[in-house]
Amino acid sequence: MRGASALVTAVALVLLAGCQDGGTAAAPTGTPTTPPSTAAPAPAAVRLSLADGATDVSPRTPLEVAVTDGELTGVRVVDAAGAEVPGAVADSPADPALDVWTPQTPLAYGARYTLTATAAGDDDRPAEAAATFTTVTPRTQQTPSIGPLDGQTVGVGMPIRVFFEQPVTEKAAVERALRVTSSTPTDGVWHWTSDTEVHFRPSQYWPEHTDVTLDAGLYGVPLGGGVWGRTDRTVSFRVGERHVSIVDAATHRLAVYDGDQLVQDFPMSAGSPDNPSANGPHVVTEMNRDRVMDSSTYGVPVDSPDGYRTAVQYAVRISDSGEFVHAAPWSVAQQGRANVSHGCINLSTADARWFFGFSQPGDVVEIRGSDGGTLRSDVADWTIPWEQWRAGSALA
Incomplete structure (x- = not known):
């Protein structure tokens, strides 16, 4: 048995020796070998958002710089005389891979500038890109x-x-x-x-x-x-403060709210059947302690059967089509009972004085129950449904 064991050991040694070459051990079976890399680092590349010679450039156009295989080392902008324009570089909010140069003060219209950006590459070599451009000259x-x-x-x-x-x-x-x-x-x-x-x-x-x-x-x-x-x-x-007043042409009342609290409920007279007030939210745009109401301002001659030229007090304008809340002592007998005005909201002098003192531009006067249709005015914004309002945006 000892002889047989020695024979097996000798054969194993012979086989092992046959797998060697010049005394160098072979790589273990299944282990890959990776040759050392000999590729040189790629040179840096600098790209500008503006082409050289660009014209009609907006002074607000972002001056963007992109660098590959390197790092941005500087951005410089000079005017036509060679004077440097003060500015700063920051990451682009739209794309973090871009840098944006922003001037301390806006660039001028109708001026020539040169943008130069430099970078250091992974190969330690510098790279540069430059573009001369001209901003737009407005008509x-x-x-x-x-x-x-x-x-x-x-x-x-x-x-x-x-x-x-x-x-x-x-x-x-x-x-x-x-x-x-x-x-x-x-x-x-x-x-x-x-x-x-x-x-x-x-x-x-x-x-x-x-x-x-x-x-x-x-x-x-x-x-x-x-x-x-x-x-x-x-x-x-x-x-x-939130001031929203409600004019009910059917009941001839003006309810005045300060926030959610009803603070006044005045008898009033709205537009007559021949000159009905317009329905919908109106916005206070102007206030006059004394004013002359002139029908010619909305196309009705003063000397026509429906024309007038009347001095009034405490006039609060609520549309650009001649509608006011104002004092009308001549219609006190009809206030709270009938609509007899040319479209305005008539109050007694005492009530009009109070409303004038309470009001501010931007307050809302909502007219309801009139036969005059919906308000059409330069400030009829709140009569437009929300989805229709949104559709009126150029960015919709």
Whole structure:
């Protein structure tokens, strides 16, 4: 047995020796071998969002830089005279893989600039890309009017209104530049009431005691037809107490609410059957202690059978079609009993004085039960159903 064991051991040694080559052990069966890498690092590449020679560039166009196989080391913008334009680089909010250079102050219209970006590659070699571009030269520039005014306190029905001097064809670009923020968040949406006017309102009346800010970043924004925004504007206003009054033309009463509390219930006279008041929510836009009512302002000559020119007191305008809440001592006998006005809401002098002192621009006067149809006015925003209102946005 010892002899047999020695023979087996000798055979095993012979076989093992036959698997060796020059004394170097073979790799274990099944273990892969990986040759060392000899590929050189890829050079860095820098790409710019603007092509060299680009023209008619908006001063607000993002100057974006993308770097592959390396790291961005610098971005420099100089004007036509070679002076460096102060600015800063940050990650693009739309794409973290991009860097965006933003000037400290906006670029000028009709000016030439050169953008240069540099990077260091993984191979330690620098890379660079440059583009010279020219910003657009507007045919004309425009700054729209905005209401409410900065610092104003308004009622819960006042929309934000932006007025343009010429028709706007680039409505989507304009809307993107109009940013509304409020201390109480709302679902407000812009709606174009015409080609020269856009309004913003929530689905319901504004919450009372809300601070609202409109940032109108219209510089560098095309309005259409060669017209561009002249400047940026910021308007901040406050929504005050909730004043919503209900005019019931059928019962001839005016119910005045302060918040949820009924504070007055006045007898009144609305528009006669020949001159009915319009139904729907009206918004207070103007207040005059003394005013001359003139039928010619809405197309009825003063010397016609239905014309008039009458001095009134405590006039609170609720539409641009001649409807006011005002004192009418001549109709006190009909107030609470019949509708005899030319479309206004007639009150006694004492009641009109109280309502005038209570009211503020933006308050709501809802007229119901009249035969006059639905209000059509420059500020008839709350008569438009919400889904229809939303459809009036260029971004819908």
